[in-house]
Amino acid sequence: xxxxxxxxxxxxxxxxxxxxxxxxxxxxxxxxxxxxxxxxxxxxxxxxxxxxxxxxxxxxxxxxxxxxxxxxxxxxxxxxxxxxxxxxxxxxxxxxxxxxxxxxxxxxxxxxxxxxxxxxxxxxxxxxxxxxxxxxxxxxxxxxxxxxxxxxxxxxxxxxxxxxxxxxxxxxxxxxxxxxxxxxxxxxxxxxxxxxxxxxxxxxxxxxxxxxxxxxxxxxxxxxxxxxxxxxxxxxxxxxxxxxxxxxxxxxxxxxxxxxxxxxxxxxxxxxxxxxxxxxxxxxxxxxxxxxxxxxxxxxxxxxxxx
Amino acid sequence: xxxxxxxxxxxxxxxxxxxxxxxxxxxxxxxxxxxxxxxxxxxxxxxxxxxxxxxxxxxxxxxxxxxxxxxxxxxxxxxxxxxxxxxxxxxxxxxxxxxxxxxxxxxxxxxxxxxxxxxxxxxxxxxxxxxxxxxxxxxxxxxxxxxxxxxxxxxxxxxxxxxxxxxxxxxxxxxxxxxxxxxxxxxxxxxxxxxxxxxxxxxxxxxxxxxxxxxxxxxxxxxxxxxxxxxxxxxxxxxxxxxxxxxxxxxxxxxxxxxxxxxxxxxxxxxxxxxxxxxxxxxxxxxxxxxxxxxxxxxxxxxxxxxxxxxxxxxxxxxx
Numbered sequence: 348x349x350x351x352x353x354x355x356x357x358x359x360x361x362x363x364x365x366x367x368x369x370x371x372x373x374x375x376x377x378x379x380x381x382x383x384x385x386x387x388x389x390x391x392x393x394x395x396x397x398x399x400x401x402x403x404x405x406x407x408x409x410x411x412x413x414x415x416x417x418x419x420x421x422x423x424x425x426x427x428x429x430x431x432x433x434x435x436x437x438x439x440x441x442x443x444x445x446x447x448x449x450x451x452x453x454x455x456x457x458x459x460x461x462x463x464x465x466x467x468x469x470x471x472x473x474x475x476x477x478x479x480x481x482x483x484x485x486x487x488x489x490x491x492x493x494x495x496x497x498x499x500x501x502x503x504x505x506x507x508x509x510x511x512x513x514x515x516x517x518x519x520x521x522x523x524x525x526x527x528x529x530x531x532x533x534x535x536x537x538x539x540x541x542x543x544x545x546x547x548x549x550x551x552x553x554x555x556x557x558x559x560x561x562x563x564x565x566x567x568x569x570x571x572x573x574x575x576x577x578x579x580x581x582x583x584x585x586x587x588x589x590x591x592x593x594x595x596x597x598x599x600x601x602x603x604x605x606x607x608x609x610x611x612x613x614x615x616x617x618x619x620x621x622x623x624x625x626x627x628x629x630x631x632x633x634x635x636x637x638x639x640x641x642x643x644x645x646x647x648x649x650x651x652x653x654x
Numbered sequence: 655x656x657x658x659x660x661x662x663x664x665x666x667x668x669x670x671x672x673x674x675x676x677x678x679x680x681x682x683x684x685x686x687x688x689x690x691x692x693x694x695x696x697x698x699x700x701x702x703x704x705x706x707x708x709x710x711x712x713x714x715x716x717x718x719x720x721x722x723x724x725x726x727x728x729x730x731x732x733x734x735x736x737x738x739x740x741x742x743x744x745x746x747x748x749x750x751x752x753x754x755x756x757x758x759x760x761x762x763x764x765x766x767x768x769x770x771x772x773x774x775x776x777x778x779x780x781x782x783x784x785x786x787x788x789x790x791x792x793x794x795x796x797x798x799x800x801x802x803x804x805x806x807x808x809x810x811x812x813x814x815x816x817x818x819x820x821x822x823x824x825x826x827x828x829x830x831x832x833x834x835x836x837x838x839x840x841x842x843x844x845x846x847x848x849x850x851x852x853x854x855x856x857x858x859x860x861x862x863x864x865x866x867x868x869x870x871x872x873x874x875x876x877x878x879x880x881x882x883x884x885x886x887x888x889x890x891x892x893x894x895x896x897x898x899x900x901x902x903x904x905x906x907x908x909x910x911x912x913x914x915x916x917x918x919x920x921x922x923x924x925x926x927x928x929x930x931x932x933x934x935x936x937x938x939x940x941x942x943x944x945x946x947x948x949x950x951x952x953x954x955x956x957x958x959x960x961x962x963x964x965x966x967x968x969x970x971x972x973x974x
Binding site: 386387389390393394396397398400401403404407415416417418419420461462463465466468469470473474475476477478481484485488490491492493494495496497498499500501502503518519521522525529554555579582583585586589590600601602604605607616618621622625628629632633635636637640641643644647648 | 772
């Protein structure tokens with residue numbers, strides 16, 4: 348980093364929303380073509396840094412067995428070969444795991460939103476005893492290492508015959524997504540204008556009616572943002588999934604990827620299939636990211652910087 | 655961790671507001687508030703607090719699940735005394751410590767550079783924003799598999815690139831050499847989490863009012879001075895929150911070593927949580943394993959305490 352880059356905040360404090368025309372104009376006047384070129388070179392390097400491993404995985408997944416295992420490495424998949432995808436989708440273990448992940452992540456997201464959103468609303472708008480204690484509790488859970496509770500949960504679920512049951516995963520996922528849900532929505536509720544709620548109550552609405560008629564519709568975008576974040580977190584969970592699900596058709600996608608042995612047991616490192624499975628598991632997340640990047644970023648940073 | 659003085663001001667405003675509706679309204683609000691938080695609190699207590707207490711209780715016993723009906727004597731703090739003498743735990747602490755310091759340190763510097771670079775309007779912001787989110791969104795387990803393939807000694811692309819650049823003549827065995835594997839793992843960790851750090855820092859940068867820099871420009875300061883005198887002091891709360899998040903995440907690291915190396919070669923990449931996990935579910939030693947798990951929890955508490963009380967990181971959710 349050199350001085351010209353460090354002085355950038357001078358000119359470009361526009362938020363993530365493009366369109367701060369004045370600042371763009373000043374910069375155009377001041378920075379030379381060379382500076383522009385260096386800037387875009389650095390940005391390009393950063394984008395490559397972020398995407399390269401993913402692109403390499405995609406690249407490998409499109410190669411046939413004979414082109415994957417070559418020295419020196421062949422970079423262009425020629426011919427493009429979908430055999431790996433074909434194989435993994437005929438692997439019931441893998442297709443089951445996708446469905447299991449979908450069920451667990453969706454259920455955990457829905458339950459967490461349901462109980463988290465009302466909790467966030469109460470924390471943002473209502474006065475009641477023990478509020479600070481609850482804030483501290485939620486905060487504490489966010490920092491909690493899952494390992495500290497996994498032993499007792501494992502024994503309890505065993506005793507209740509809950510292992511290999513979706514609830515064994517949904518419950519811990521709800522617990523660990525709650526803090527994210529409560530923070531994101533708490534920050535969101537605080538930003539809603541109070542006046543609307545107050546005038547609704549002057550008109551005779553009860554708190555609950557105000558919440559359902561006024562707050563809930565206004566909160567829909569915030570709830571949607573939270574839903575994306577929670578789903579990604581639950582979809583990616585590994586520690587509990589690995590421990591509480593042991594039957595082959597009950598594994599989640601993360602566990603299936605981690606234990607991947609492939610359709611063909613004889614080949615020891617089925618990298619073509621592993622990379623194909625990795626792409627399939629990542630695809631929903633990458634799509635969410637591409638479609639909702641602004642929401643995700645505002646949701647992720649809202650709790651952290653605005654506090 | 656939530657401090658009372660920070661919520662005092664809005665509370666006063668709220669109290670004034672509720673007073674207008676009369677005290678019966680305030681009581682109704684309090685009842686409704688308690689009712690609305692109850693489901694979340696019950697879930698947290700049942701699935702996190704109670705099992706934590708059970709873990710602590712278990713950690714004071716000798717429990718092996720290997721054989722049924724074995725006696726499970728209460729031995730109080732003996733497991734913790736053993737941990738302090740346990741060379742494998744010292745190793746796990748050293749591995750985790752290196753992961754925490756190196757990865758979080760590199761992430762902070764890289765993240766700051768990236769945030770400063772991106773803090774302006776330019777063509778193609780959307781592409782950059784989307785690509786920043788890719789490493790963050792990718793499942794850690796998947797990222798571990800990706801890197802495992804990248805690091806593959808014979809067919810891996812990392813060795814191929816290094817060879818084409820004439821930096822090496824013989825391939826590096828990334829994942830089976832004690833001195834190298836941990837750095838390979840830290841590299842994968844940095845890739846996965848730097849973008850998130852950059853995002854948080856960028857959001858913090860965008861809160862700094864532009865007129866501060868304009869005033870500084872009138873005083874004729876240079877970019878370097880601006881960074882140390884304006885940007886860094888104003889970024890302190892954001893930096894501390896980002897560091898707190900990432901440090902605690904790094905202390906809890908499990909998925910990456912479990913899938914990339916499974917702690918190997920030897921125990922050279924066995925982290926605290928991985929050691930606890932192996933003791934619990936491979937050795938079925940639930941007494942000692944619980945003690946290892948609880949001690950990791952205590953380390954997390956200690957780190958949070960240091961950040962919040964000593965360095966003054968703003969506690970999440972307790973402000974505004």
